[in-house]
Amino acid sequence: MSEGDPQLWFESALLPVGWAHRVRITGREGVISSVESDVDPTDADERHAVGIPGLPNVHSHAFQRAIAGLTERRGPTEDSFWTWRELMYRFVERIDPDQLEAVTALAFAQMLEAGFTRVGEFHYLHQDKSGVPFADAGELAGRVAAAAAATDIGLTLLPTFYAHGGFGAREPSARQRRFVTDLERFARIVESSRTAVRSLAGGNAGVAPHSLRAVTPQELHSVVALASGGPIHIHVAEQVREVEECVAWCGRRPIELLFEATAVDNAWCLVHATHATAAELERIATTGAVIGLCPMTEASLGDGVFPALSFLRRGGRLGIGTDSNVLLDAAAELRLLEYSQRLTRRERNVLAGESGHSTGRSLFDAALAGGTRALGGAGDAKRCGLAAEAPLDLVSLDAAHPALIERREDEILDSWIFAAGRDVIDCVWRAGQKVVSGGRHRQREAIVARYRRAMKALLA
Numbered sequence: 001m002s003e004g005d006p007q008l009w010f011e012s013a014l015l016p017v018g019w020a021h022r023v024r025i026t027g028r029e030g031v032i033s034s035v036e037s038d039v040d041p042t043d044a045d046e047r048h049a050v051g052i053p054g055l056p057n058v059h060s061h062a063f064q065r066a067i068a069g070l071t072e073r074r075g076p077t078e079d080s081f082w083t084w085r086e087l088m089y090r091f092v093e094r095i096d097p098d099q100l101e102a103v104t105a106l107a108f109a110q111m112l113e114a115g116f117t118r119v120g121e122f123h124y125l126h127q128d129k130s131g132v133p134f135a136d137a138g139e140l141a142g143r144v145a146a147a148a149a150a151t152d153i154g155l156t157l158l159p160t161f162y163a164h165g166g167f168g169a170r171e172p173s174a175r176q177r178r179f180v181t182d183l184e185r186f187a188r189i190v191e192s193s194r195t196a197v198r199s200l201a202g203g204n205a206g207v208a209p210h211s212l213r214a215v216t217p218q219e220l221h222s223v224v225a226l227a228s229g230g231p232i233h234i235h236v237a238e239q240v241r242e243v244e245e246c247v248a249w250c251g252r253r254p255i256e257l258l259f260e261a262t263a264v265d266n267a268w269c270l271v272h273a274t275h276a277t278a279a280e281l282e283r284i285a286t287t288g289a290v291i292g293l294c295p296m297t298e299a300s301l302g303d304g305v306f307p308a309l310s311f312l313r314r315g316g317r318l319g320i321g322t323d324s325n326v327l328l329d330a331a332a333e334l335r336l337l338e339y340s341q342r343l344t345r346r347e348r349n350v351l352a353g354e355s356g357h358s359t360g361r362s363l364f365d366a367a368l369a370g371g372t373r374a375l376g377g378a379g380d381a382k383r384c385g386l387a388a389e390a391p392l393d394l395v396s397l398d399a400a401h402p403a404l405i406e407r408r409e410d411e412i413l414d415s416w417i418f419a420a421g422r423d424v425i426d427c428v429w430r431a432g433q434k435v436v437s438g439g440r441h442r443q444r445e446a447i448v449a450r451y452r453r454a455m456k457a458l459l460a
Contacts, residue, residue, distance in 0.1 A: 005029070006392070006432055009045035011399070012409065014052045014364075016385045019409040023051065027392040030201050030431035034388055049399035050412055052364075053385045054117025054428060055330045056371030058292040059233070059271050059321025061122055062144065063100055065107040066455060067091050068326045081239050081301040088324075089175035093129060094458055097143050100125065102447075102454035104147035107325050109441040111153060114422045115330035117393035117430045118154030120269070120292075120321065120375045122208050122233060124162050124179045126189060131177030137185055138192020145196035148203070150443065152435045154393065155200055156375040158208040158233050159193045161186045161215055161223045167249040169216050179210075183222050190226050201431035202391055204376065206231035206267075212254050213242065217261035224262055231267055231374060233292065234258070237280075238272035238303055255280040264289050269319065269374040274304045281307065285316035290374040295336035297323035305340045309350050312366070319371035331421045334363040338417075358410035360417040392432040397424050398439075 006027045013023040020037040024045060027033060041047055071087045095103070104121075111119055125140050127133050136142070141159055148155035162179040165172035172180045181189065190207060197203030209215040209223045211234060224232060237243055237254045246254045255276055258264065266288030273284070273291045284291065293306055301324070308318065320333045338359055341350035351366075352359040372384040383390040397404060397412065403420035404412060416424050428436035435442055 006429065006434070007045050008051065008394070008429075009039075009041040009047050010051040010396070011049045012412075013050070013386060014413075016387050025051065025386060025392070025394065027429075027432040030392060030433075032386065032388050032390050032392045035386060048396040048427065050397040050404070051386065052395050052397065052413070053368055054393035054395050054430065055115055055364075055367055056319060056375050057111055057116040057119040057321050057330075058269055058290070058319035058371050058374045059122055059294055059323050060107065060111075060119050061124075061324060062104040062107040062119075062147070063092075063095060063125060064088060064323075065110075065325040065328075066095075066103045066458065068324070079302070080241075081303060082241065084301055086175070091458070092125065092178055093175065095125075096129065097140060099454040099458055100140060101143040101147050102450045104144055105150050105447050106451040107328065108147055108151040108153045109444060109447050110328040111322070112151060112428050112430065112436050113425065113439060113441055114328045115395050115425050115428070116153070116322075116328075117395070117428065118156065118202070118371075118375055119148075120156045120158055120231070120233060121148075122158045122160055122271070123193075124160035124208070124210055126159075126181055127178045129178070131180070133181070133185060136192065137188035138196060141189060141193040142196045145193075145200060145203070148197075148200055151441065151447070152201070152430050152433055154202050154391070154430060155197055155204075156231060157193045157197050157203070157205045158231070159186070159189045159205070160208040160210045161219070162210040163219060164214050164216065166213050167245050179214075183219060186223070187226060204230060206233065208233040211235040211238075211242075212246065212257055212261075217257065220261050227267065229267075231269060231376070233269040233271055233374070235271045236273055237275045238298075240275060240304070243275050253277070253280070255284070259283060266290075266373065271321070271323075272298065272303065272306070274298060274306050276307070276311075278310065281311045281316065282314050285311060285314040288317065290317045290319050290370045292319045292321050292374060293337060294321040294323035295333050295340060296327055299336060299340070300324065300326050305344050308337065308341055309345070312351065312353075317370040317373060318366050319374045320367045329422045331417045331424075334360070334367060334417050335421075338363060358414055360413035360415075361410040363417065364413050392429055394429045395425055396427040398426040
């Protein structure tokens, strides 16, 4: 049996039908070939205590991991997303392709260590430092794919179309020059992205119109046409100012404008949607689109709190992402999602669902199902979790950790999310490969060394 064909035995594991005990999971060529319950371990089994599915990270800008902690100093005016963005632009002006790849690899390795096994990389850095296109339109997309190959994370690459600096096709600023492209060149970036992910296990590509600030309704049609059945992601209604500027320009809110401009369906992921109205939530839920929430980034930037309970009660689908990657911890994103609802509603266990349900389990199930759909589409959603024919993307938790002592079934998820975090993660398998052991990525030292060299050059 090769490393890519593992045979794993767990005292307990979370399967699509619920918790099972004495579980053997066998893989072949990166996919789960069989799942057996109530079986005794054999000498051929690698034994672990607790197994759960790896989670999808629906929204990342990996290069922003490099500025985590560098934007926490108050400026001369009121700080917001918009002032943070100016600081991010200054960093973008300096980073070269090698440095981008080094930073992205660190972010991807840390995601795996944190319990994420697939990432949707919302990739909008396309040109060189001076804003001149590379000879290969997909040069930087290829660097993202190379970082995924080095870390073995599952990659959904989302090349991003960015053409304008504000609603009404406003001229982009000089600091946006590395993002801005035209439709003809963007089509080449998309094709190059598809080529770049072809050799990755389970790699795929979609498209991402950046936002209705950066893409006109007319351009949106052309961008969506390039998806070719892949996922479509867009930032929408993230900040109050964004909503106000959209209304001032066209008399409609961003989500209203999006539905007017194109047909939104279950291929879409609407990222943030923080300031959605009740009517907009109802419309999104009806389409089957996923809302991609990034609670730590939304808190870091002061965006606001998404009305998650209202959306879930309408049958809506949620995924979680890490966006600016200020901190990488799947459990912490879920925890903050719940805690933000508690703070705004002044009650506990808001997203647990029915009486007696586990909050951790409800959060985990929603993020797994919604994230799987957002990164792969409806077809992938049928192969979600620890089931035959699904990717062997699996996380083992350390039952000896103090937070998990004498915890069983859903108590394990509650304790991981609300009492521990990434410290509980022991091993991670992605497409059948064990990429994390003892909480550390197998290439961590080399990845950190390369990242250190990149940061010394960038911040010198």
